[in-house]
Amino acid sequence: MPAVPRRRPGLFVVDLDGTVIGMVTVNRRAPERPGHIRPEAGEAELGYMFLPEAWGHGYAAEACAAALRWVADALPGEPVVLCTQAVNNRSVRLAVKLGFTEVERFEEYGAEQWFGVWFSEPPSG
Numbered sequence: 001m002p003a004v005p006r007r008r009p010g011l012f013v014v015d016l017d018g019t020v021i022g023m024v025t026v027n028r029r030a031p032e033r034p035g036h037i038r039p040e041a042g043e044a045e046l047g048y049m050f051l052p053e054a055w056g057h058g059y060a061a062e063a064c065a066a067a068l069r070w071v072a073d074a075l076p077g078e079p080v081v082l083c084t085q086a087v088n089n090r091s092v093r094l095a096v097k098l099g100f101t102e103v104e105r106f107e108e109y110g111a112e113q114w115f116g117v118w119f120s121e122p123p124s125g
């Protein structure tokens with residue numbers, strides 16, 4: 001066990017009327033994983049997980065959009081990456097709705113992964 005727990009840029013718990021329904025994370029993408037948009041790796045990466053009973057109401061979209069606004073403030077100009085199984089239609093739909101664009105697909109954990117990037121402002125040039 002490390003003496004100091006690993007730090008992450010962001011961890012958000014989402015509650016609905018006082019009940020936890022999901023979480024949104026912002027981590028640094030590990031260099032050894034496939035899928036990067038810069039040579040030094042360590043990109044800010046969005047993750048999300050909601051209880052199935054909370055799906056289909058737009059809660060994840062609302063929470064993730066708020067987290068991305070937070071990233072835009074806390075880490076100005078930093079792109080955010082996202083990786084999800086390509087067969088996870090709900091997740092890919094959410095990513096595209098949030099403004100992520102597909103960069104590439106690759107195999108990891110025995111499945112095709114959808115890897116995308118989001119910019120707080122359109123990249124110049």
Ligand SMILES: CC(C)(COP(=O)(O)OP(=O)(O)OC[C@H]1O[C@@H](n2cnc3c(N)ncnc32)[C@H](O)[C@@H]1OP(=O)(O)O)[C@@H](O)C(=O)NCCC(=O)NCCS
Pocket residue numbers: 046047048049050051054055056057058059060061062083084085088090091094097
């Ligand atoms: C991925 C995940 C967060 C998506 O949840 P979700 O509820 O489908 O996502 P959204 O918040 O975008 O909601 C969209 C749905 O809400 C519906 N909706 C209802 N009212 C809405 C409203 N007022 N505003 C927006 N959407 C609304 C939309 O029509 C859509 O439903 P549909 O897909 O049946 O058409 C969820 O499936 C999940 O937690 N999965 C397990 C974890 C996981 O796979 N994580 C990915 C790895 S990073």
